[in-house]
Amino acid sequence: MGDTRVRERTRGGIGEDVARIDGLPKSKGAFAYASDLWADGMLWGHTLRSPHPHARIRSIEISAAVASPGVHAVLTAEDVPGKKTYGLEFADQPVLAWDRVRYVGEPVAIVAAEHPELARRAAARIVVDYEVLPAVTDMKEALEPDAPKVMEFGNVLRHVRIVHGDPDADADVWVEGYYETGMQDQAPLGPEAGLAVPAEDGGIDVYVATQWLHVDRQQMAPCLGLPMEKVRVYLAGVGGAFGAREDVSMQIHASMLALHTGKPVKMSYGRAESFLGHVHRHPSRIWMRHGATRDGRLVNIRARLLLDGGAYASSSTAVTGNASTFACGPYEVPNALIEGTGVYTNNPPCGAMRGFGAVQACFAYEAQMDKLAAVLGIDPIELRLKNALSTGSVFPTGQVIDGTAPVREVIERCAAIPLPPEEPTGPATRDPITVPGGAQNVGHGEGLKRGVGFAAGYKNTAFSEGFDDSSEAWVRLSAGPAGPLVEIRSAAAEVGQGVYTILTQIARSELGVERVILDPSDTNIGSAGSSSASRQTMMSGGAVQLACGAVREALFERVRAREASSDPAGELRLEAGQVLESELPLGPIERFLDEPIEETRVFHHRPTEPIDERGQGAIHVSFAFAAERAVVEVDEDLGLVRVIQIAAAQDVGSALNPRSVEGQIEGGTAQGLGLALMEELQVVDGRIRNASFTDYLIPTILDMPPVVSVLVEEPEPGVPYGAKGVGELSTIVAGAAVAAALRNATGRELNRIPVKPDDLVGLAEPPTSSGPPAAPDVPGPRSVPEYFGLGAGQMEILANDADDA
Amino acid sequence: MLIRTKVNGEWREADVWAGSSLLYLLREEMQLPGSKNACEQGECGSCSVWLDGELVCSCLVLAAQAQEREVRTVEGLADHDELHPVQEAFLEAGAVQCGFCTPGLIVAVTDLLEHDPSPAEPVVREALSGNLCRCTGYAKILDAVSLAAARMREGKA
Numbered sequence: 001m002g003d004t005r006v007r008e009r010t011r012g013g014i015g016e017d018v019a020r021i022d023g024l025p026k027s028k029g030a031f032a033y034a035s036d037l038w039a040d041g042m043l044w045g046h047t048l049r050s051p052h053p054h055a056r057i058r059s060i061e062i063s064a065a066v067a068s069p070g071v072h073a074v075l076t077a078e079d080v081p082g083k084k085t086y087g088l089e090f091a092d093q094p095v096l097a098w099d100r101v102r103y104v105g106e107p108v109a110i111v112a113a114e115h116p117e118l119a120r121r122a123a124a125r126i127v128v129d130y131e132v133l134p135a136v137t138d139m140k141e142a143l144e145p146d147a148p149k150v151m152e153f154g155n156v157l158r159h160v161r162i163v164h165g166d167p168d169a170d171a172d173v174w175v176e177g178y179y180e181t182g183m184q185d186q187a188p189l190g191p192e193a194g195l196a197v198p199a200e201d202g203g204i205d206v207y208v209a210t211q212w213l214h215v216d217r218q219q220m221a222p223c224l225g226l227p228m229e230k231v232r233v234y235l236a237g238v239g240g241a242f243g244a245r246e247d248v249s250m251q252i253h254a255s256m257l258a259l260h261t262g263k264p265v266k267m268s269y270g271r272a273e274s275f276l277g278h279v280h281r282h283p284s285r286i287w288m289r290h291g292a293t294r295d296g297r298l299v300n301i302r303a304r305l306l307l308d309g310g311a312y313a314s315s316s317t318a319v320t321g322n323a324s325t326f327a328c329g330p331y332e333v334p335n336a337l338i339e340g341t342g343v344y345t346n347n348p349p350c351g352a353m354r355g356f357g358a359v360q361a362c363f364a365y366e367a368q369m370d371k372l373a374a375v376l377g378i379d380p381i382e383l384r385l386k387n388a389l390s391t392g393s394v395f396p397t398g399q400v401i402d403g404t405a406p407v408r409e410v411i412e413r414c415a416a417i418p419l420p421p422e423e424p425t426g427p428a429t430r431d432p433i434t435v436p437g438g439a440q441n442v443g444h445g446e447g448l449k450r451g452v453g454f455a456a457g458y459k460n461t462a463f464s465e466g467f468d469d470s471s472e473a474w475v476r477l478s479a480g481p482a483g484p485l486v487e488i489r490s491a492a493a494e495v496g497q498g499v500y501t502i503l504t505q506i507a508r509s510e511l512g513v514e515r516v517i518l519d520p521s522d523t524n525i526g527s528a529g530s531s532s533a534s535r536q537t538m539m540s541g542g543a544v545q546l547a548c549g550a551v552r553e554a555l556f557e558r559v560r561a562r563e564a565s566s567d568p569a570g571e572l573r574l575e576a577g578q579v580l581e582s583e584l585p586l587g588p589i590e591r592f593l594d595e596p597i598e599e600t601r602v603f604h605h606r607p608t609e610p611i612d613e614r615g616q617g618a619i620h621v622s623f624a625f626a627a628e629r630a631v632v633e634v635d636e637d638l639g640l641v642r643v644i645q646i647a648a649a650q651d652v653g654s655a656l657n658p659r660s661v662e663g664q665i666e667g668g669t670a671q672g673l674g675l676a677l678m679e680e681l682q683v684v685d686g687r688i689r690n691a692s693f694t695d696y697l698i699p700t701i702l703d704m705p706p707v708v709s710v711l712v713e714e715p716e717p718g719v720p721y722g723a724k725g726v727g728e729l730s731t732i733v734a735g736a737a738v739a740a741a742l743r744n745a746t747g748r749e750l751n752r753i754p755v756k757p758d759d760l761v762g763l764a765e766p767p768t769s770s771g772p773p774a775a776p777d778v779p780g781p782r783s784v785p786e787y788f789g790l791g792a793g794q795m796e797i798l799a800n801d802a803d804d805a
Numbered sequence: 806m807l808i809r810t811k812v813n814g815e816w817r818e819a820d821v822w823a824g825s826s827l828l829y830l831l832r833e834e835m836q837l838p839g840s841k842n843a844c845e846q847g848e849c850g851s852c853s854v855w856l857d858g859e860l861v862c863s864c865l866v867l868a869a870q871a872q873e874r875e876v877r878t879v880e881g882l883a884d885h886d887e888l889h890p891v892q893e894a895f896l897e898a899g900a901v902q903c904g905f906c907t908p909g910l911i912v913a914v915t916d917l918l919e920h921d922p923s924p925a926e927p928v929v930r931e932a933l934s935g936n937l938c939r940c941t942g943y944a945k946i947l948d949a950v951s952l953a954a955a956r957m958r959e960g961k962a
Contacts, residue, residue, distance in 0.1 A: 019896050019899070020896070020901055026901050035842060036832070036838035038838075188905075189843045189849065189851060189905040190903065190905040240902075240903040241903075242939070433927045434927065496903025496904065659899045660899065662944075663902060666941060669942055670941075671939075692844070692848070706944065
């Protein structure tokens with residue numbers, strides 16, 4: 001019998017390094033990104049933005065713009081057909097400003113013209129009469145009673161207070177620190193772009209680069225005064241996202257112009273406008289006090305975090321929740337008091353960026369762990385291992401880790417990666433390009449100091465605090481001309497992370513069919529939730545797995561009904577296009593597919609709880625952990641840095657596409673390295689001073705060292721295939737590790753990232769603080785706008801969606 | 806103004822505004838959107854093309870400068886369904902994520918390997934330092950360059 005067994009395995013399933021399904025068109029230049037779209041008779045949209053951080057709008061004069069050549073429409077707030085505001089968590093952001101502008105770059109008017117240059121010129125002829133108002137551009141000052149108010153109800157977006165054990169518990173040894181992080185930009189290479197096409201039914205079809213089609217639609221439809229079903233959103237090619245595409249940018253504007261003119265309208269931001277047109281990573285100020293026993297056990301942590309949310313809420317309240325709940329790091333501590341505050345200011349709005357609050361917290365708590373290790377005379381890695389969380393540990397929020405928590409493993413395996421060999425220093429000993437600043441030919445290897453730094457960190461997968469960010473998938477199995485064919489429909493946004501490829505791998509493994517096609521993502525199927533929070537593999541992967549399971553069961557019913565089985569109790573299985581019974585072939589799958597089988601399923605993660613008055617609750621779904629070690633070389637005369645190696649170990653649950661996981665670790669590390677060394681939007685008096693790739697630097701291929709990564713695989717129970725989210729962790733730990741290595745090399749405090757050359761040579765003093773601000777007076781632990789009835793958060797949006805369905 | 810230029814081996818004409826860049830001419834007038842517009846300042850390399858065989862950022866070249874000259878773009882690399890070895894290597898090495906930088910990088914890598922079939926790693930890094938990628942951290946791009954270089958040397962051997 002042995003020779004009749006099917007030995008062939010389905011190729012391209014989970015666990016394999018399957019090549020991207022969108023790689024071919026992307027390599028040929030044939031992949032249609034949002035900025036590549038084109039339609040007959042198309043107009044170009046352009047946005048006029050506020051030059052002031054805070055001003056009253058006295059009047060807007062558009063007649064000269066209307067009379068400009070090639071102009072088809074000039075619209076202001078008066079022309080918004082429906083609701084005048086929108087927002088991810090709260091509808092606090094005007095579609096177009098009226099009465100007041102609250103940040104530099106806020107949209108005030110929009111223009112449609114026959115050529116992008118004509119649209120720009122017409123916009124320049126709009127005359128806005130502003131009365132400049134006092135602005136608040138410092139996050140600490142925003143909490144002072146006499147500060148200008150950004151919103152009528154004040155400047156506090158959220159205040160979270162987490163009380164754990166006895167916050168007054170004393171310790172043998174205390175270390176204290178004050179930390180700052182700058183405003184980082186996601187800087188996806190693809191600009192915000194899309195094409196809005198008016199439809200015959202009075203509705204609109206919008207092709208856009210986004211992270212979440214349905215939440216875009218939910219914000220667009222009320223503003224456009226259209227029922228949800230008349231706003232159809234289609235995913236255009238997305239040129240990177242990293243959180244920048246969670247919020248609406250040009251979607252409503254282009255739709256308004258298209259509905260007004262009856263013509264397709266394309267909007268595509270330039271790089272400078274892109275820096276103004278999306279949210280950024282929250283700048284933070286963090287005060288921490290760590291108490292420990294003499295032998296290095298954490299006893300008590302006090303943390304105070306302040307995050308600058310800028311002029312509108314975006315996802316600031318959720319970021320504040322994350323930064324606060326993660327403030328103690330991946331360590332067990334019996335007592336803690338954590339207070340985190342997100343504030344409104346007249347700075348550019350901040351929101352989601354890879355790491356989502358965990359990045360800022362990690363920079364602070366890991367610097368504290370190093371300080372503690374130094375005071376105690378304990379090896380920093382030993383101290384981390386001594387306090388590492390594990391399954392069964394309790395977070396300061398009272399949540400017990402019931403999943404896998406290989407914190408010790410990631411620390412040990414990262415530390416075990418061999419260090420790079422020492423390189424000779426001094427002039428003319430090696431290729432100049434390999435010394436700090438060498439590409440600029442400014443140094444030749446004099447005065448180099450090597451440093452090694454370590455950081456561990458963690459983050460949740462999927463949305464938290466009671467949010468059910470479910471995902472729907474539709475799967476169809478049919479007999480194609482070349483054998484069985486699986487078709488998948490999901491609204492998951494492929495933003496470059498590789499979710500499309502993962503979904504096809506899952507379908508291959510579940511149905512034993514190699515030919516899998518994926519329909520374009522759009523709002524004609526239920527929501528897949530956002531391509532953020534490292535959640536799509538778990539959520540949309542889970543939905544495809546469920547739908548495939550349902551298809552498989554339906555197929556097995558047919559098989560059992562038609563085949564006189566040799567063994568009615570025999571287990572049926574699908575592999576390599578065959579139906580197997582007790583591992584023996586019954587026949588090709590397509591024999592049972594005279595009618596196709598299709599099923600739709602929705603995947604929900606387990607429910608989570610809101611944060612209560614004492615900051616307690618099982619508020620996150622699942623956790624993943626990582627450690628990185630950075631080796632740097634610092635030119636002590638010039639303050640220049642070269643990162644020589646990054647060693648990384650990451651808890652991935654199980655790797656569904658190992659090469660793609662490595663790609664996430666390498667790319668995420670680059671963004672963390674960028675935050676540590678070069679990436680900061682310089683905001684002076686509310687104005688971004690470096691809105692270009694000439695002045696906002698991101699790591700180039702010369703800046704990136706080899707990243708040696710180890711995947712720690714301990715499958716997470718209760719999660720599809722045990723796979724944890726992998727997108728964000730490396731960004732969280734890389735910045736902290738690089739900063740630690742710079743401290744190790746220079747002996748300097750370096751309590752602010754990005755670290756600048758002046759900091760490394762001692763020309764700039766480290767930032768100091770007179771102490772944390774007092775806790776603001778807030779009605780409770782939820783987002784402050786909620787208490788004032790400013791609704792339409794994502795929760796409400798999803799509830800509406802469920803009603804529609 | 807009327808521009809006549811030879812693009813990927815074919816003479817073409819387009820009427821553009823005098824201030825238009827070569828990138829705009831290619832993307833918006835000649836239906837060749839493979840070259841990407843990501844910075845408009847020659848910083849990111851996403852719009853890299855050849856002008857008379859020389860690697861340029863097409864966002865920094867006026868359309869008018871291409872008058873009666875020869876342009877080669879990423880769309881001209883694959884021979885119908887047969888990919889250029891550099892394109893193949895990018896796919897196999899996992900060097901593509903969002904892919905927005907990919908056309909520019911593929912052009913830049915092809916240019917490098919046409920001039921230097923066996924570049925040492927520092928040379929590769931310097932040659933590609935004008936091409937920004939925000940997704941990959943460049944590791945798989947370096948892998949792709951090695952793979953492509955080996956294949957192209959074999960192909961010529």
